[in-house]
Amino acid sequence: xxxxxxxxxxxxxxxxxxxxxxxxxxxxxxxxxxxxxxxxxxxxxxxxxxxxxxxxxxxxxxxxxxxxxxxxxxxxxxxxxxxxxxxxxxxxxxxxxxxxxxxxxx
Numbered sequence: 544x545x546x547x548x549x550x551x552x553x554x555x556x557x558x559x560x561x562x563x564x565x566x567x568x569x570x571x572x573x574x575x576x577x578x579x580x581x582x583x584x585x586x587x588x589x590x591x592x593x594x595x596x597x598x599x600x601x602x603x604x605x606x607x608x609x610x611x612x613x614x615x616x617x618x619x620x621x622x623x624x625x626x627x628x629x630x631x632x633x634x635x636x637x638x639x640x641x642x643x644x645x646x647x648x649x
Contacts, residue, residue: 584640
């Protein structure tokens with residue numbers, strides 16, 4: 544999300560990963576290898592947030608979702624498991640926003 548919403552140097556690094564992913568998808572695709580980026584939203588039970596946000600910030604992040612809840616690590620894990628499965632063999636060069644609808648795509 545930082546790549547699209549502007550977040551200084553952090554956002555620039557994230558934008559670079561998105562572009563690099565496109566190159567990887569094109570380079571590795573002929574070998575049957577996919578490359579995708581998973582872009583999580585607010586996942587409360589991670590080291591990144593450590594569930595130490597002020598109540599007002601937590602409320603704002605959850606309110607921004609369409610699901611009305613914070614994400615869980617399992618939401619990310621199941622997405623990655625799907626992308627690694629044969630069922631996702633034609634999904635490549637994509638950014639999957641796993642954020643409960645907090646950030647829409649263009």
